[in-house]
Amino acid sequence: MRLWLALLLALVSSNCFAQADYAREQRWADEITPAIIVGDTVPLTLKDGRKFLGIHAPNAKARAGIVLVHGLGMHPDWSVVHPLRSQLAEQDYATLSVQMPVMGAGVPSEQYTPLFPEAAARIAVAVQYLRNKGHAKIVIVSHSYGARMTNVLLNQTDAPAITAWVSIGITGEYTSPATFKAPVLDLFGENDFPGVLELAAKRASAIRSVRGSAQIRVAGADHFFQGMDNELVRNVKLFLDRVTR
Numbered sequence: 001m002r003l004w005l006a007l008l009l010a011l012v013s014s015n016c017f018a019q020a021d022y023a024r025e026q027r028w029a030d031e032i033t034p035a036i037i038v039g040d041t042v043p044l045t046l047k048d049g050r051k052f053l054g055i056h057a058p059n060a061k062a063r064a065g066i067v068l069v070h071g072l073g074m075h076p077d078w079s080v081v082h083p084l085r086s087q088l089a090e091q092d093y094a095t096l097s098v099q100m101p102v103m104g105a106g107v108p109s110e111q112y113t114p115l116f117p118e119a120a121a122r123i124a125v126a127v128q129y130l131r132n133k134g135h136a137k138i139v140i141v142s143h144s145y146g147a148r149m150t151n152v153l154l155n156q157t158d159a160p161a162i163t164a165w166v167s168i169g170i171t172g173e174y175t176s177p178a179t180f181k182a183p184v185l186d187l188f189g190e191n192d193f194p195g196v197l198e199l200a201a202k203r204a205s206a207i208r209s210v211r212g213s214a215q216i217r218v219a220g221a222d223h224f225f226q227g228m229d230n231e232l233v234r235n236v237k238l239f240l241d242r243v244t245r
Contacts, residue, residue: 020101020115022050028075028099029053036077038086044098044125052122053099054129057089064137064163064244065130068097069123071144071169072109075099080143080168083229084236091237094135098126100146109145120153127160137244141166141236144223148172155179164212164243166236169223171195174206183212185239189221189228196223212243 033041039057046052055076066088070081076097077085085095100122101115127138140162142150147170153159155176166185167174169192174180184207188196200215207213216235218228225232 019103020118021103024102024104025052025099028102032075032077038089039095039097042096042129044122044129046118046121046125054126055085055095055097056129057085057095058133059089059092059094061092062094062135063092064139064240065094065096065133065135066240067123067126067130067138067140068095069140069142069146069150070097070100071146072112073102073105073107079224080229080232083233084141087229087233088237088240091233093240094130094133096126096130098122100149112145116149116152119149120156123150123153124160127162131160137163139164139166139240139244141168142170143168144170151175154181164240166239168232168236169193169196170203173199173202177206177210180207180210182210183214183243184210185213185236186215187232187235187239188217189223189225190217190219191222193223214239 036055039055042054042056043051044054053076068081068085070076070078076099081097085097089095101118103111123140130138140150147167150165151174162182164183166187168187171193172195186203186207188200204215218231218235221228
């Protein structure tokens with residue numbers, strides 16, 4: 001009886017722990033919204049009615065719309081996302097950075113798996129938002145664990161059609177790369193996390209058969225491209241200019 005009780009308590013604890021922290025999302029939104037200079041916040045809505053934050057920077061002459069996906073537990077103006085969404089919006093692209101589901105501070109990445117379906121659904125909603133704005137070409141640019149979430153979406157049979165995917169600092173291998181229908185840029189830093197570096201060769205092999213794909217290791221860069229915003233944006237833009245022409 002004690003064993004069964006212990007197992008039941010562990011299961012309940014696990015299910016409670018693996019929940020999105022929507023209150024934390026709201027705190028992120030309240031914190032970053034007043035500081036946004038490039039773009040405006042927009043409410044995005046899932047099919048179940050739940051709303052989540054987007055930051056949209058339009059460009060009347062945009063050659064494509066870009067959905068930006070941040071990393072683990074953060075917000076849509078964080079780290080590498082900020083220079084990408086703001087600078088690319090001034091360089092021939094419209095950007096939409098979106099809030100991914102988050103959990104409590106300090107929750108390890110392996111606990112995020114139950115949130116993957118909602119994460120994928122949010123990215124799909126963002127793609128449709130840009131499509132509704134008149135962008136025929138849509139690109140997804142995602143960083144770190146956000147790239148893992150994007151990978152989940154692109155593996156789905158009903159994944160929205162996109163023009164390209166820029167995967168920045170994804171840990172490990174790509175899952176089911178045979179489902180990728182658009183060119184992939186696998187971008188990472190020379191001093192990236194071990195989990196990114198160790199399987200770079202396997203990722204390169206996985207996307208080799210996806211026409212137009214490429215892999216770039218940026219000399220001197222770490223996982224967050226600290227102090228190298230311009231080099232990050234330059235590499236992403238060169239790839240986007242090629243695949244969207």
